[in-house]
Amino acid sequence: xxxxxxxxxxxxxxxxxxxxxxxxxxxxxxxxxxxxxxxxxxxxxxxxxxxxxxxxxxxxxxxxxxxxxxxxxxxxxxxxxxxxxxxxxxxxxxxxxxxxxxxxxxxxxxxxxxxxxxxxxxxxxxxxxxxxxxxxxxxxxxxxxxxxxxxxxxxxxxxxxx
Numbered sequence: 001x002x003x004x005x006x007x008x009x010x011x012x013x014x015x016x017x018x019x020x021x022x023x024x025x026x027x028x029x030x031x032x033x034x035x036x037x038x039x040x041x042x043x044x045x046x047x048x049x050x051x052x053x054x055x056x057x058x059x060x061x062x063x064x065x066x067x068x069x070x071x072x073x074x075x076x077x078x079x080x081x082x083x084x085x086x087x088x089x090x091x092x093x094x095x096x097x098x099x100x101x102x103x104x105x106x107x108x109x110x111x112x113x114x115x116x117x118x119x120x121x122x123x124x125x126x127x128x129x130x131x132x133x134x135x136x137x138x139x140x141x142x143x144x145x146x147x148x149x150x151x152x153x154x155x156x157x158x159x160x161x162x
Contacts, residue, residue: 004095005031012036012096020123024130027083034074037143038088039097040067046100047113056157063150070143077136107158114154120147 005028009015015032022029044064048057071088078086091097124144131137 004035008032010095012039012098015096016120020119023126025127027078027081027086030074030078030081031086034071034078034086034088035094035096037067037074038071038091039094040070041065042091042097043067043100046102047105050102050105051157051161053157053160056160059153059157063153066146066150070146073139073143077133077139080133080135080139105161107161110154110158110161114151114158117147117151117154120144121151 004010004015008028009018016036019025019029019033025033041064044060044067048060048064051057051060075086075088088094121144124140124147128137128140128144131140
């Protein structure tokens with residue numbers, strides 16, 4: 001089971017906020033970020049189950065699958081930067097994955113989520129700008145672009161719910 005490296009917060013939100021203060025990510029930062037991204041899959045799937053609209057659910061499920069893809073890209077970046085030992089934990093062993101159940105999803109929650117995804121796009125591009133390994137930088141930019149798409153999909157979900 002992978003643990004959170006020393007010095008990082010135990011909550012995904014706090015850990016991500018800490019990472020956004022960094023200009024360049026270390027391998028430990030990438031491990032934390034990969035586990036955060038992996039946990040995003042279950043989070044989005046729980047939201048999808050709660051929205052009560054099949055079209056909105058499909059958009060959210062797309063985000064869920066891409067969050068897991070982000071985690072795998074980060075694994076590739078970790079390998080490019082020289083660590084071939086790290087592997088993603090099983091979802092149930094991920095220290096950032098909390099059981100996510102939603103009874104109701106409101107528009108204000110979704111607006112915050114959309115803004116958070118925009119922030120992810122900005123952060124990934126900042127990290128790419130400061131990463132000398134061009135392969136890793138490319139992977140960060142791919143993740144950032146998809147974070148921007150996640151924000152747009154969440155905006156579509158909001159429109160469907162109104």
